[in-house]
Amino acid sequence: MTNPSPTPPLLELRNVCKSYRSDGGGTLDVLKNVTHTLARGESMAVLGPSGCGKSTLLNLIGTLDRPTSGQVLLEGVDLQALDERGIARVRNRQVGFVFQLHHLLPQCTVLENVLIPTLADPQSRPGAACTQRAERLLERVGLADRRHHRPGQLSGGERQRTALVRALINQPPLLLADEPTGSLDHASAESLGELLAELNREEGVTLVVVTHSRELARRMSRIYKIRDGALEALGA
């Protein structure tokens, strides 16, 4: 009788480094040998001053950028090894992204914006199930009656909630949020933070939030800080 193989962590960072070439010909190391794992259903917040590498870390996890060295593994798959199509599939199926600026398409309604990620895969055709899920999620975040509105007709908090629903439409196991409350007023930021925590709890979505807001960070199960390119745990 053999032991079943251990389930890999949802996210694993192995000695991830990211550096940029500076004008003077030298290099600027933003992240240095970051090693970290995150299990399914966990949530973590990353704090740190501007320019410390928080967004860079998030972009590396979300495949929007590539590490200089090291590996980023998602559900045990090395993202470095994927081709363009594979990366696109990861972004579409396994990762949901919420940006500080909501980046809603002004030409589409709230519902259409939410459904945009379902169009990414040329092989699959979004059906009624997707629309139903979108409507359910919109209802969940309190935007059911706004689904046919354009982004320009929404408040900042509503836009960001729409962006959150858009990130969840394909049921990704990992949700990445980059300063999600950065452009919101206090009440809206509170509301969104609560929503993120609820989704983490109720939907089992693994959450990585990069933020300046300690209030938001406190809603996550683990809190980290980037200092000198390294990830330091601040507490749980």
Next chain:
Amino acid sequence: MNLARYILRSLAFYRRTHLGVFLGALLAAAILTGSLSVGDSVRATLRQIALSRLGSTSVVLGPGEYFFREQLAAQIAAQTQAATAPVLLMRGTVALPDASALAHNVQVIGVDERFWQMGASADLLAGAGEDEFVANDRLAARLNLKPGESVIVRVEEPSALSRDAPLSGAADASVAMRLRLKAVAGAAQFGRFGLQANQVPPLTVYVPLGALQKNIKKPGAANALLAERIDAATANAALRKAWTLADLDLQLRDLPGGAELQTHRVFLEPAIAAAAMKADPDAHGVLTYLVNETRLGENATPYSMVTAVDGMELAPNEIAINEWLATDLGAKPGDELSLRYYIVAENRQLVEKTSHFKVRTILPLERPDSSWMPPFPGLADVENCRDWKPGVPMEMSRIRPKDEAYWEHFRGTPKAFIRLKAGQSIWANRFGNLTAVRYPVNASKIEPALRAQINPTTAGLSFQPIREAALKASEGAQDFGQLFIGFSFFLVIAALLLTAMLFVFSIQQRTAETGLLLALGFGARRVRRLLFREGCLIAGLGVLAGTLTGSLYTRLALHGLSTVWRGAVNISEFSYHSEWTTLVIGGLSSLGAAMLATWLAGRGQARRPAAELLASGAEMELSGTARAWRWSGVAGAVCVAGAIAALASGGRAAGAFFGAGALLLFAGIAFSHALLVKLSRATGTARGIAAVGIRGAARRRGRSLTTVAVLASGVFMVVAVGAFREDPLAHATERRSGTGGFAAYGQATLPVYDALPDSEGVAMRMKTGDDASCLNLNRAQQPCFLGVHPEQLAGRNAFTFIDGASSWDALNHSQPDGAVPAIGDEATTRWALGKSAGETLEYTDERGNAFRVRIVGVIANSILQGSLVLSENDFVQRFPSQSGSRAFLIDTLSSQTRDTLQDVEIVPAWQRLAELQSVESGYIAIFEALGGLGLLLGSAGLGIVVMRNVFERRNELALLLAVGFSPRAVRWLVLSEHWFLIALGISIGGISAATAVLPSVLSPGVHASPVGPLVTLSLLALLGAAWSGLAAGLALRVPLLDALRNE
């Protein structure tokens, strides 16, 4: 939600941004489709003109060398049930009675009511008196004629025998008629009637058929017959049944013991003579000639008829003389007589020759028998020797009373006989070698055999499918659709570039959206495809609208062609016409081009990382690698090397220079790219605002490079093509120029028979045909031929052969396959006939026989445009009835030349060259105008670039204001960048264009002034500066500091 919905949403939301793309595609499609429709319209107009000039005529008999019976028309109509019209078609001049105005080369037509029925609703000559005429509107306008006014119409009195033939009678017989204008015929009244394919109607005088027949002394005759709604085969079959010997000017008469076939043309045409000899096995040929002198020692008898005929026992060098001559000369058998007679040498020069014969026998002279003498004009019909006018110099003083007495009693009874072969060896000429054929049976018996043997169609009397030829010709020598696409090329390119550039701007405005789609899991290719589909949809809508509005461009172009560019086409009114296929082809081509433009514009999108795209609005990074700089430099250097190599190997060939110019253009663009890369890598401190501005050009390298490339290419094309506009006055006196160094060019309506001294010019024969010059839009089916003595042009080294090696002597070299060598002007051979040196063309001579013409030399643009030049010998063989000279290249106009050419329309050679060049000048003017519009559009694009750049950088410009820069300094910063690009583009285009046109500036016959191109360049620079100034002014009018506050 689906992709289509997403695209439609985007289209609707970004409609303002897309409007530019839509308009660009609309413009490109409208120009492309409109250009193609110009071709349709020109073809339709030419077809309309062709049908208008022929009425319902489908086949035509003549006009040729024969005057046949007018009744032939009725006979053929009866056989074929087709309407026919007999016509007398002459060439002439029309002058006002006070000689204040004169029109040359007028078509004078004798017609009856049957003619009008074929092309007009009414007989304009109905009830007209013999002294009345109808003028077509072109002639009426030319002479400013009003009904009731009189003119003098002069036509050549037709001669059965070519006036080039020996003994053809008086040379310059013309008939003048004083006629009163009854009515003016417009296009609807058959006023365009003409048998030659030309969009310009001839100048025409219509006179009652009977009146013209009477005036030219051809009662009951016609020389052309029009028939409608039958084909040529049917018409010719009917002709073969209906024709009589008289229609071929043949007379069959009974003689004692038989019959004789002869002709008023004196010499039986060789094909007819051969057929006539076959009509009876016992037929024998007769050749009677006028001998100037028969001499035995000191005794001489002037002006005697001598007949060459077989049937006597004579050796080739023996002669039988009648007893009158024997007595006059004191000759007896065995004496050797010398016979002096004229033959026609080159240039219609009469040369007197002498032959010797030994007297074999002396024949009794019992009764006169002048039947041997053919109807020599001026001899056969006069009573007295002193009235002889045989068309050769005669010394009347030599005619003695006994000669008069002989003529009185015996008329043209021959005084001597020789063998037929002996006579033919000395008197045969290109008109024939028999004056009669005799038969031992009477006329009524031989006539059926003769009709069976002689085929009128091979003798030169045959119907030709004129309508078919006219419609074929109307297909056009030039495809104006393609021509206009060429003219509008730069305009189309400018519109497409504008489309692409605006599409790029539209995409760049949505960079974050691209980044978002990438972040959401769209593949980069899929994102590009989405953008492409969106672009295609906008472009497609633009193309659809453009295809439908292309007719506006066509109508504008046609308006231009019938007014300001009329010199290029010679048509005053066009009818708009567009085929469905043209719209489909134009629409699909435009769509293809627009899709290509959007694909090229969008292909660079979604290549940057999603995170970077999402962060759009951040400062743009100036990127430029040393590698990019090096590669651009290398590409530029390779192009320069190629240009130098082309110049070194191509000599002074225009193609080499043009190629070198184009390579320099590419080199300039490559160096500009290198310069922009270099600027993007510059690290030194910029000195002054202008330097900062210029460095800004490196920020959007693609945009800046497009601006430079569009301007440089536009300048190159417009300046280079403009420089080909030639000044006909320049070098006009040089032999190698287009004038051939001749002072004047003359064209006669009626042939001139007097020789032009070689020192004063070159006289040429002319067979009128379709004008094969650029002035005729129809494709010449039977071009005009000129006959010339090649040595006259070779001796002068006149004109320039484009291969630099051919010479006029090539006309004398017979071709191994029997083709006739010909030389033509480049515009004639290449454009009007579509042939180059070495190629052959099929034509029909005046007897209906096909012959091939080989182009053995092509001369550069010249006053000989429109015709093919043959050697005199070849010309007279193919067109024996074309007598005298009708075209003249004149060196000097001495008083003698003036007298010789008094009725010839003479124009300075440079003026004729200018007229012929008007088409080319017209084309260049069109190209310049449309190219200029393209540049206007291109420079408007520059304005958009300026506005876009200012918009993108409004924050940093606001910052400059915030830190104390004056608005003027900020404007100067913006302008310096764009004026730098304008200067770069214009310099590159100017330098490469100057290289390309260098040979045209240096070559003989061309005088290209630098003023025009310099004016164009200056205007362009001003225009570009104005556009950018206006755009910068508008863009900077927005309160920039607000932008800073919003940030």
